[in-house]
Amino acid sequence: MKRYSKEEMDELLKEKSDQYLLYPSDRVWKNIHKELHPSNGWRYASLTVLFLFIASISIQVKKNELSKGIMNQKDSLYQFISSPSSDLANNTLRLPELFIPVQVSGLSKDPLSIQQLSDRISPAIINERSSAFELPQQIAGRPTLIPTPEVSLTAATPKEEKKHSLSETIDLVVTTAKKISKDIKWQVYGGPSLGYRRLEGQATRNIYQYAVYSLSTNAVFARDVKDVVNHKPALGFELGTAMIYPLSKRLSIRTGIQANYNQYQIKAFSSIPEIATYAVNNSSSRTPLSAVSMYRNNEGLSPATIQNEHYMLSIPIGLDYRLSGNEKFNFSVGSSIQPTYVFANYSYLLSSNLQNYAKEPSLNRNWNINGAVEASVNFEHKGYRWSIAPQFRYQLLSSFKDKYPVKENLMDMGIKIGIIKTIN
Amino acid sequence: MTEEVLLQGCLKNDAYAQQELYYKYSPKMLSVCYRYAKSREDAEDMLQEGFIKVFMQIDKYESRGSLEGWILRIIVHTCINHLKKNKKFNEHVDLAYAGDLLIKEDNIPAIMQAKQVIECIRSLPIGYRTVLNLYAIEGYSHKEIGFMLEIEESTSRSQFTRAKNMLEELLVKKNILQPKKESSKWLSTVKAH
Numbered sequence: 001m002k003r004y005s006k007e008e009m010d011e012l013l014k015e016k017s018d019q020y021l022l023y024p025s026d027r028v029w030k031n032i033h034k035e036l037h038p039s040n041g042w043r044y045a046s047l048t049v050l051f052l053f054i055a056s057i058s059i060q061v062k063k064n065e066l067s068k069g070i071m072n073q074k075d076s077l078y079q080f081i082s083s084p085s086s087d088l089a090n091n092t093l094r095l096p097e098l099f100i101p102v103q104v105s106g107l108s109k110d111p112l113s114i115q116q117l118s119d120r121i122s123p124a125i126i127n128e129r130s131s132a133f134e135l136p137q138q139i140a141g142r143p144t145l146i147p148t149p150e151v152s153l154t155a156a157t158p159k160e161e162k163k164h165s166l167s168e169t170i171d172l173v174v175t176t177a178k179k180i181s182k183d184i185k186w187q188v189y190g191g192p193s194l195g196y197r198r199l200e201g202q203a204t205r206n207i208y209q210y211a212v213y214s215l216s217t218n219a220v221f222a223r224d225v226k227d228v229v230n231h232k233p234a235l236g237f238e239l240g241t242a243m244i245y246p247l248s249k250r251l252s253i254r255t256g257i258q259a260n261y262n263q264y265q266i267k268a269f270s271s272i273p274e275i276a277t278y279a280v281n282n283s284s285s286r287t288p289l290s291a292v293s294m295y296r297n298n299e300g301l302s303p304a305t306i307q308n309e310h311y312m313l314s315i316p317i318g319l320d321y322r323l324s325g326n327e328k329f330n331f332s333v334g335s336s337i338q339p340t341y342v343f344a345n346y347s348y349l350l351s352s353n354l355q356n357y358a359k360e361p362s363l364n365r366n367w368n369i370n371g372a373v374e375a376s377v378n379f380e381h382k383g384y385r386w387s388i389a390p391q392f393r394y395q396l397l398s399s400f401k402d403k404y405p406v407k408e409n410l411m412d413m414g415i416k417i418g419i420i421k422t423i424n
Numbered sequence: 425m426t427e428e429v430l431l432q433g434c435l436k437n438d439a440y441a442q443q444e445l446y447y448k449y450s451p452k453m454l455s456v457c458y459r460y461a462k463s464r465e466d467a468e469d470m471l472q473e474g475f476i477k478v479f480m481q482i483d484k485y486e487s488r489g490s491l492e493g494w495i496l497r498i499i500v501h502t503c504i505n506h507l508k509k510n511k512k513f514n515e516h517v518d519l520a521y522a523g524d525l526l527i528k529e530d531n532i533p534a535i536m537q538a539k540q541v542i543e544c545i546r547s548l549p550i551g552y553r554t555v556l557n558l559y560a561i562e563g564y565s566h567k568e569i570g571f572m573l574e575i576e577e578s579t580s581r582s583q584f585t586r587a588k589n590m591l592e593e594l595l596v597k598k599n600i601l602q603p604k605k606e607s608s609k610w611l612s613t614v615k616a617h
Contacts, residue, residue, distance in 0.1 A: 009592065009601065010560060016541040017561045021451040022458055028472045029446055035476050037439055 185244040185420050187256070187387065193414025195236040195262035197308075197399075201225035201406030225406050228297065228354050230267040234307065236412060237261050238393075242316065244420065250322040258338065260312045260393070262410050266348065268357055269300025276356035278349065278363065280403040289363070293356035295348065306357055310399070310410060311344035314370060329379045334389070338370040347399070350406065363404045369396045374416060385420040427491055434482045442479055449492060450475070453499045459545055459557050460503040474502035500562055504572055507554060537600060544594040552587035559584050 242256030276293035295306055318336025325331055345364045348357040376389030391414055398407040430448075433441020454471050461467035478498050485494050545553060554573065558564045559580070564572070566580040573580070595601035 009588070009595070012541065012595075012600075013545075013556075013560050016538040017455070017459065018452075020455045020538040020542050022454040022464075022467070024450050024454050024468055024471055028450070028468050028475075029443065031472050032446065032475050032479070033439065033443070036437065036442065036479055 183246055185246075185385075187242045187244060187254075187418045187420045188240075189242070189387070189416050189418030190237065190239040191391075191414050191416040193236045193238055193260075193262075193391070193393070193412040194233045195264050195410065195412050196233040197231070197264055198409040198411060199226040199229060199231075199406065200408075225350065225354070229350060232265050232267070234263045234265045236263050236414075238391075238412070238414060238416065240316070242418075244320065252320045252322075253318070254320060254334070254336070255315065255317045258314050258316050260310075260314065260340075260412065262310045262312070262412055263307055264410075266306040266308065266357065268295040268297060268304050268306050270294060270302050270304040271296040271300040271356075274356055276349075276351035276358035276360075277353065278360055278404065279352040280363070280405075288352065289360055291358035291360045293351065293358035295357040297350060297355055297357065306348050308347035309344070310342055310347065312340050312342050312368075312370075314338035314340035316372065318372070320376075325378075327380075329377075331375070331377055333373070333375050335371070335373045338372060338393075340368045340370050340395075342366050342368060342399075345399075349400070349404070352405075363400050365397065365399055365401050368399070370394065371396055376416075376418075378420070387416070387418040387420060389416040389418070390414075391416045431482070431485070431491065434479060437479075445478075446475055449495055452492070453495065455542070456496065456499055457503055459542060459561070460500075460507060460554060461546075462550075466506070470503045470506050471499070473506065474499040477502060496562070500558070501572070504554070504558075507550065508573075540598050540600060541595070544591060544598060544600075547594065548587055548590055552583055552590060555580055555583040556587040556591065560588070 238258065238260050240256055240258030242254045242258075244252050244254045246252045271294060274293050274296075276291050278289040278291070280289060295304060316336040316338040318334055320332050320334035322330050322332040342365070345361070345366075347359070347364065349360050349363060350357060370393055372391055372393040374389040374391040376387045378385060378387045380386070391412075393412040393414075395410040397409075398404075399410060400406065400408060430441050430445045434445055450471065453474065454467060457467040457470040457474070458464065461470055474495075478495050481498070485491065545556065548556065555569060558569045558572070559566065566577045566584070569575075569580040570577040575583075592601060
């Protein structure tokens with residue numbers, strides 16, 4: 001080991017500082033990247049939460065409006081029903097033989113019998129054609145009976161009051177549910193789609209190097225993985241059923257369940273069995289993953305087409321907005337967020353050296369989120385409402401787990417044909 | 425990719441170009457941060473903060489000096505600001521700390537001379553270490569150091585002198601520096617007793 005003199009100390013410090021290099025952990029770049037390029041996934045998640053919040057408030061407001069209407073309707077039953085047999089001439093008022101709870105002002109909350117009521121009422125004018133009778137507002141300082149549309153049950157006995165509340169509540173709930181269900185529309189839909197993917201990944205040497213294990217790429221000059229891959233769209237389909245509830249004349253909320261099949265094709269070459277290696281960004285392990293590959297990206301035995309397939313189930317939650325038209329024929333736009341479960345994934349992944357394709361299921365993500373937008377033409381025909389909608393669906397998170405440096409976002413473009421039926 | 429191409433990409437906020445630039449300069453910059461920081465984690469935090477500033481202010485780079493030099497200046501300033509948040513550069517505090525200075529032999533791996541030198545620098549008190557780094561390695565003047573650390577120029581000079589003496593002792597102990605003949609005699613006398 002060379003020993004420096006004190007005179008050489010200044011040079012020593014600079015020289016050794018320049019020689020000394022430290023390699024940062026992966027989290028540093030991740031955090032820098034997050035700061036410079038905030039993830040859109042969180043924005044969509046926030047929008048979804050906001051949308052659900054607004055939708056739930058709208059539904060609650062509509063429920064309250066319905067329940068008030070029902071209350072008003074019921075109240076009319078409690079209005080005093082005039083008796084055609086009233087004898088005005090004798091200043092007597094024969095009240096119907098039923099207990100009528102009315103809102104009483106100025107009285108205690110003790111229950112009053114009809115007789116007591118009739119004793120207190122002075123001559124009154126009865127309108128036989130109306131369901132209520134008019135009373136003077138004040139009868140010589142005595143408490144005044146005021147029939148009002150907003151009837152409370154203060155004049156009823158406690159036991160009977162409770163009974164009415166329970167039955168009323170049950171009636172209210174049932175009526176509200178019926179009312180809401182009357183407005184719900186059910187839709188069954190399906191249609192073909194063209195599946196493809198957006199690929200992003202770094203092809204340079206740096207990403208795949210480790211201190212003791214380094215992989216060389218044969219495409220160090222390629223800017224991105226997508227520049228070295230040859231892939232094309234392929235036919236898929238979508239099937240689903242949805243429940244549509246109108247929030248207003250133009251705006252509806254929809255949800256349901258949907259199945260999607262997405263596929264795209266990769267042009268490759270068949271080869272003899274080789275080992276495909278996947279270097280992953282995992283600070284706890286520096287050992288890459290390996291899989292057996294029967295396909296090469298470039299130059300193999302013979303040309304081959306690989307089909308990457310994804311089978312998905314999702315629960316779309318979305319909004320539809322009618323832009324123009326009427327109930328019989330209209331044009332609307334819609335969007336939805338679709339939490340998705342990939343229940344089957346038959347896809348080949350490109351190895352880190354960009355040479356081989358193999359299946360590595362441990363790198364596949366099972367849960368994902370999709371977003372979709374559509375513009376639909378809706379019309380009535382033979383008793384059914386039809387909907388034809390060109391649609392674009394995009395997978396918001398990568399198909400692969402974060403530790404795999406390559407990112408894939410599936411997309412589908414298709415035509416959705418739906419039948420809408422209101423079920424009472 | 426040439427530096428010019430990387431620069432153009434970073435100006436367009438291209439993630440790929442940013443990553444390339446980061447990978448190119450991060451090893452050197454992390455070692456700079458490591459000389460100022462208390463620990464590896466602190467050094468990485470400084471590096472992260474520094475590079476975010478680099479990318480956010482990349483449009484202010486005027487191509488007068490080298491890009492590496494410009495990035496280095498931002499990183500150094502970030503390190504200083506980071507230290508300022510946690511430690512006041514107080515001469516009296518540093519002197520008191522210097523008296524209790526212990527070198528943790530088990531933390532200094534004997535692999536390479538460069539690493540040993542860096543670790544010796546890091547074992548100095550924070551004020552001494554910072555001034556030494558800025559003057560002897562980064563090449564700032566005492567006037568500039570005084571402005572950055574909000575201390576007097578004379579304080580910077582005296583701290584540098586003390587830092588250098590302390591570092592010399594450490595490097596002699598590590599057998600990286602040759603001791604003076606007189607002191608080696610003195611040391612051998614001490615050892616004998």
